[in-house]
Amino acid sequence: MPDFRAAKKASEVGWYDPEFDRVLIEQSIAKQYGVLPSQQEDLSYSDWYKMVGGLMPDTPLGQVVAIRSEQDRDRLKHFSPAQRRERAEWAAFAAHKKRTPQETENQKQQLASLQAAFASMFKRK
Template identity: 40%
Template sequence: MIQHPVNKWYDLYDDWDLIESSFAMQYGIRLREENDMTFSEFCTLLTGIMPKTPLGQIVSIRAEEDKDMLKNFTKEQHEIRNEWRNRNNPIEEMTEEEKAQKAKEFQEIMSKMFGGA
């Protein structure tokens, strides 16, 4: 089984165009023309992508937590950040009834853990 690089700020498939352009910019490597690179080498190089590349810039936006920096984000930067952070959020897909049921289950777990009434 092939292990893919794990990074919560980019997706190997969805961000492939950014990865390709970042490799070209940073390393001068055109991935579509590369025949000899091992997957291990690819993963190593991907891990080293710098912030001034297309992928690096998007990752910086997605990962930003500094409130002062966020205040200065453009509308587009906020959209990029929010879209990424909401994309795998199961709550977005839940009905109000499912949300209420999950909240009740959580309260029951906490009650059992901490001896609440």
């Protein structure tokens, strides 16, 4: 049995995020288990975590995860604009989430030096 407390390997991809997909998770728990979102606040974290882990593919979250994780090029060609948008939004979120604080700081420094270069090029004499 896998140890869910262990850190994920770099090669493992998560296809949902508890904060990003909060509404989908609430809707999926309501659909599969009949626990309304207003009642979900009373659940212990361990019960909620088990429920999320057991969500089936026919739930709202399951359907979105299927879209995000699709790898078959032929199926991807036939995706609707809404499905393509979902994949693009998730890819942007995942890329932003992967950034390390050092990468963000480096980008800020590069932007500042670029702004300074433009300012010196176009300053009035």
